[in-house]
Amino acid sequence: MDFELPEELKMLQASVRRFVDAELIPIERETMADGKLKPDVKRRLEDKARALGLWLYDVPEAYGGQGLGLLAKTVVWEELGRTIALPSRAASIFGPMVSPILYHLNDAQKERYLLPVIRGEKRSCFMQTEPDAGGDPGGMRTTAVRDGDHYVINGQKRFITGADDADFAQVIAATDRAKGSRGGISAFLVDMNTPGLALVRKQVTMMDDRPWEITLDNVRVPAANRIGAEGEGFKHAQNWINEGRIRHGSRGAGVIERCLELGAAYAKSRVTFGRPLADRQAVQWMLVDSYMELHQLRLMVRHAAWKYERGEDIRQEAYMAKIFGDTRSFEAADRCMQIHGGIGLTTDLPIERFWRDQRSMIITEGPTEILKMTLARHVLNQYG
Ligand SMILES: Cc1cc2nc3c(=O)[nH]c(=O)nc-3n(C[C@H](O)[C@H](O)[C@H](O)COP(=O)(O)OP(=O)(O)OC[C@H]3O[C@@H](n4cnc5c(N)ncnc54)[C@H](O)[C@@H]3O)c2cc1C
Structure with a gap:
């Protein structure tokens, strides 16, 4: 067993982290207008994404993209999860968004729909x-x-x-x-x-x-x-859906990490009743719980990506990564908000946006209860 990220993924992780810290976090409250990235900000960040070598990182090489594997993508998604600079459901600075279903089109359909999307001509x-x-x-x-x-x-x-x-x-x-x-x-x-x-x-x-x-x-x-054939509308979506669920888990890990950074720093600096918050067990335990959950979530996500890259079925792992990632990252944002008191509720800090976004993730692309219902069938089959 080897829990280390391969060397090239450590380098990828470091370069995306530098990008997030230097280019995104400093402007994260100024990038959006009416729910979208401002066009000038988008253009500027797209140029930087190109320079970073991440243009079309999730498009297969056969179509001119970088073709990153799932493990590499989890690294990128997690690092991007640390900031609210980009739209939470579509980062949109790494090239056109290509719905994975489009890779399942026939050749004539690809010509009319997939290729123009990759070229940025159609959305x-x-x-x-x-x-x-x-x-x-x-x-x-x-x-x-x-x-x-x-x-x-x-x-x-x-x-x-x-x-x-x-x-x-x-x-x-x-x-x-x-x-x-x-x-x-x-x-x-x-x-x-x-x-x-x-x-x-x-x-x-x-x-x-x-x-x-x-x-x-x-x-x-x-x-x-x-x-595809009539009646096969759901068939092709399976891999995409698995990947989407793993993306939720990875993003959640990024959110938890940023909430730990914000929460720990504030707990050390904020003094009440003559002592920093960081001295209080009630606050320490909030941070420790998020820390443990971050560790669990990373192991879950990376294990799922590893299994996927070996060609194995990861349906159960993907359900678990989404459920755990969405719920635990919402909880981490909630704890971080509590530690900050009133300032945590303001738009001076990214916490309230993490809180709103992560709350929504527990519903979209499959509410937790429905994923658990499906997972329960597997558990009952395996153990019943
Ligand atoms: C911001 C946003 C963007 C979206 N984008 C898209 C998009 O681009 N395209 C698209 O097609 N859809 C999109 N959706 C839809 C989204 O995927 C659905 O809202 C989601 O799948 C839940 O469906 P629903 O709202 O109809 O909830 P329902 O299916 O009606 O469920 C309501 C609630 O009931 C509970 N529940 C349901 N079934 C069970 C059960 N069996 N057991 C126990 N509890 C249960 C759950 O708590 C659930 O939250 C988007 C939604 C939002 C909010």
């Missing part, structure tokens, strides 16, 4: 959630009905991130509602300017995120725009 959004089906997408009501060489899509979607900037959407719709998630859900590439597709309302959340409500009213999509 996409992902439309799955609906008013009546979020955590349980199998119950979705949006339907895609075959009509000759087209499908006709009808339904409503909500919480669709980036719909206002997107050129096309990956729309998830039921081709057989009776089958639901067992072969009844398909995925389609839909151009945003297709007649019948409308952005209805921008949703204001307690975070910086501003997702959209959408209606699809007799939206005609060529059958050639279906991703």
Whole structure:
């Protein structure tokens, strides 16, 4: 067993950390406007990301990217997790965001959708959630009905991130509602300017995120725009979903570490009743609990990445990394806020933003209870 990061990943870690400390943390309260990176800040940071050698770090080499493996990506995600400078759900300074589903397109579809995204000419959004089906997408009501060489899509979607900037959407719709998630859900590439597709309302959340409500009213999509076979909408997403869950864990580790840095420094400097907070056991224990959880989380994330790179199934590890990472990092932000007292509630410090963002992570991309429900099936099979 070897718990050390390989030498090249230690170097990657050090250089991303320097970048975060020197370029992001000093401006972290000034980078965003209306939930997005300010365009001039984005351009400046993109140049720096290029100089750092991280441009398209998560795009496979075959498509001109760096093709970092999952372990390397966990290192980058964790370091970026230490700052609130970038949007919490899309760092967006390392090149265009490429939804991993797009790598599963056929050649003709790749030409029209994947390659323009990588070149920065087109942007996409992902439309799955609906008013009546979020955590349980199998119950979705949006339907895609075959009509000759087209499908006709009808339904409503909500919480669709980036719909206002997107050129096309990956729309998830039921081709057989009776089958639901067992072969009844398909995925389609839909151009945003297709007649019948409308952005209805921008949703204001307690975070910086501003997702959209959408209606699809007799939206005609060529059958050639279906991703994979009919009924296989969920199949291709599996690897992507695992990776997304590990990303939650890595980000959580970064958040916990920054909260430890802030909390320990403040505890040493703040004096009440004649003694620094750091002398009080109540405060020490908050820091120690976060410290232990950071250690646990890192081991979980790195073990999962190691297993993934050996080609093994990491579904259970990915569930655990997301549940533990999101809940423990929220708790760490909460403790850090408590240690800081009133100043922790202000926008002078990043703590309140970590607190809001990490609270939201416990719901999005799979609420904790639903992940635990799925994990429970595995536990009962293995031990029951
Ligand atoms: C900022 C933001 C951005 C988003 N971006 C996108 C996007 O780009 N594209 C997209 O498709 N979606 C997106 N979403 C949707 C998001 O993924 C869903 O909100 C999430 O999956 C939860 O679905 P829901 O809100 O319908 O909750 P529900 O599924 O209705 O669940 C509500 C609550 O019920 C509880 N619960 C549910 N099922 C069970 C169970 N079996 N056992 C016990 N408890 C249960 C959980 O506590 C859960 O939090 C986004 C959401 C937000 C807030």
